[in-house]
Amino acid sequence: MPAPTAASGATSAARRKPDPCTVVIFGAAGDLSYRKLMPSLFHLYRGEHLPENMLFVGVDRVDLTQEAFRVSVRQGHSRGMGTQTAMLPKPREWEKFTSRLFYFKGDVTDETSMGELGTFIDGLEKERALGNRRVFYLSLPPTVFPKGLRTLATVGLVGEPRRRDGEWSRVIIEKPFGRDLDSALKLNKLTQEVLAEDETYRIDHYLGKETVQNVLFFRFANGMFEPLWNQKYIDHVQITAAEPLGLEKRTGYYETAGAMRDMIQNHMMQVMSLVAMEPPVTFDAESIRDEKVKVLKALRPIAPKSALEETVRGQYGPGRIGRNEVPGYRQEEGASPTSATETFAVIRVYIDNWRWAGTPFYLRTGKRMAKADTEVVITFKKPPHMVFTSLATAPQPNLLVLQIQPNDGIELQFEAKVPGGENKIQSVNMQFRYPDAFVVENPSAYERLLLDCMLGDQTLFLRSDEVEAAWKFITPIHQGWAEGAVPEFPNYKAGSLGPAEAEEWLAKDGRTWHNL
Ligand code: BG6
Numbered sequence: 001m002p003a004p005t006a007a008s009g010a011t012s013a014a015r016r017k018p019d020p021c022t023v024v025i026f027g028a029a030g031d032l033s034y035r036k037l038m039p040s041l042f043h044l045y046r047g048e049h050l051p052e053n054m055l056f057v058g059v060d061r062v063d064l065t066q067e068a069f070r071v072s073v074r075q076g077h078s079r080g081m082g083t084q085t086a087m088l089p090k091p092r093e094w095e096k097f098t099s100r101l102f103y104f105k106g107d108v109t110d111e112t113s114m115g116e117l118g119t120f121i122d123g124l125e126k127e128r129a130l131g132n133r134r135v136f137y138l139s140l141p142p143t144v145f146p147k148g149l150r151t152l153a154t155v156g157l158v159g160e161p162r163r164r165d166g167e168w169s170r171v172i173i174e175k176p177f178g179r180d181l182d183s184a185l186k187l188n189k190l191t192q193e194v195l196a197e198d199e200t201y202r203i204d205h206y207l208g209k210e211t212v213q214n215v216l217f218f219r220f221a222n223g224m225f226e227p228l229w230n231q232k233y234i235d236h237v238q239i240t241a242a243e244p245l246g247l248e249k250r251t252g253y254y255e256t257a258g259a260m261r262d263m264i265q266n267h268m269m270q271v272m273s274l275v276a277m278e279p280p281v282t283f284d285a286e287s288i289r290d291e292k293v294k295v296l297k298a299l300r301p302i303a304p305k306s307a308l309e310e311t312v313r314g315q316y317g318p319g320r321i322g323r324n325e326v327p328g329y330r331q332e333e334g335a336s337p338t339s340a341t342e343t344f345a346v347i348r349v350y351i352d353n354w355r356w357a358g359t360p361f362y363l364r365t366g367k368r369m370a371k372a373d374t375e376v377v378i379t380f381k382k383p384p385h386m387v388f389t390s391l392a393t394a395p396q397p398n399l400l401v402l403q404i405q406p407n408d409g410i411e412l413q414f415e416a417k418v419p420g421g422e423n424k425i426q427s428v429n430m431q432f433r434y435p436d437a438f439v440v441e442n443p444s445a446y447e448r449l450l451l452d453c454m455l456g457d458q459t460l461f462l463r464s465d466e467v468e469a470a471w472k473f474i475t476p477i478h479q480g481w482a483e484g485a486v487p488e489f490p491n492y493k494a495g496s497l498g499p500a501e502a503e504e505w506l507a508k509d510g511r512t513w514h515n516l
């Protein structure tokens with residue numbers, strides 16, 4: 001998180017700083033840790049968002065010396081930052097951070113090994129006069145997670161033994177939180193046996209994105225849009241997350257997931273909840289999560305027999321992304337040559353409540369799409385009576401586009417008269433872009449979420465009932481897909497806008513997709 005500048009209006013007095021603590025990352029030698037988690041910890045530390053006296057411990061099964069680990073963390077930081085050279089560490093900053101960064105070779109499913117980890121952390125904390133305040137980030141494969149969590153509890157690193165005065169241990173859990181309703185219930189049960197809900201931080205990194213949080217600020221800090229924010233004035237809402245990326249060596253996991261589980265069940269339904277929720281009574285974790293879960297509970301169920309009508313699936317074949325030829329999904333290393341895994345999915349969602357009755361939300365996501373674009377597009381209804389009857393071109397509906405990434409900002413599209421003697425009309429835009437308005441750069445989602453966890457703020461983390469409500473809605477769709485005919489894949493080219501079927505499907509509702 002870059003330090004706020006005077007121009008940003010933020011003052012250090014407004015900053016929230018946690019108590020000194022130890023952050024332990026499991027899966028420390030993995031891609032997420034090197035590219036996102038470790039750089040986020042470094043930025044928080046460098047930006048003085050954390051106290052001086054902190055400890056960072058990476059745990060993984062691979063053999064690494066302290067030095068080799070620190071070098072890998074440094075390389076991961078460079079990879080993660082890409083061309084943002086301003087973000088690269090100065091030697092002194094790096095030295096200061098790494099003097100507090102340690103590696104422990106250990107197996108989270110082995111009690112002896114985790115017992116030794118406990119002794120290792122105790123020793124480091126004692127040397128630095130740090131109390132027992134610990135964040136455990138479990139960046140673990142779903143198959144390892146249950147046994148790992150139990151082992152940590154058995155050796156007393158998390159749960160009951162840690163609930164002593166002035167001490168705490170909080171556990172950050174990565175998605176997937178199950179793969180259907182049953183497995184999610186089991187996982188929640190296990191988690192609740194070991195941890196209290198206020199020790200459980202289920203992370204959805206989309207909620208850490210500035211532009212996603214801004215949905216709440218935009219809606220509830222302005223009086224102008226909220227009166228229009230309902231079925232009376234809004235025709236429909238499109239939420240899109242399009243990525244040119246392919247599977248980046250994650251095919252093993254993706255083959256068991258697909259776009260619906262990977263993106264829609266979590267990130268996109270979370271964004272939808274923020275767009276659709278009622279105003280919370282106060283801006284605290286429980287009030288906000290109460291309102292979000294009400295949206296998920298109000299979703300009109302899609303029965304397995306309706307799954308094919310209410311959704312469109314796609315899988316990319318070979319194509320081009322920019323100048324590069326890229327293989328199709330079935331040719332990716334680790335994918336089955338006859339894979340039926342969807343890399344593109346669209347779903348029509350109705351929220352059956354007073355505010356949204358009859359207004360569809362369309363959620364769309366795809367890999368290897370022509371462009372990176374994550375956005376929420378709100379299409380307003382036309383005026384009730386059109387007085388401009390003899391125009392050459394018909395007025396277009398007003399659009400409000402909340403641009404999540406890239407080009408983060410907000411755009412309002414409305415109709416204007418073209419200057420001149422004739423009555424001609426044209427759509428025009430009013431735009432807000434973050435870099436134009438603010439001097440500070442947006443911190444990464446993980447910076448915000450790691451900091452919130454250290455502060456004990458659960459607002460941007462998922463509660464168990466949210467996870468269950470989302471799976472309750474999605475699971476029958478997977479059942480319907482499994483019962484239906486195997487889809488004819490591939491059905492879109494890498495580098496395209498997805499399958500033609502998605503256009504035709506929406507056209508049947510008399511609507512078109514917003515251009516990426
Ligand atoms: C992850 C998914 O949760 O989110 C990935 O597993 C996806 O498949 C990623 O690419 C998208 O995140 P972001 O922050 O790049 O939009």
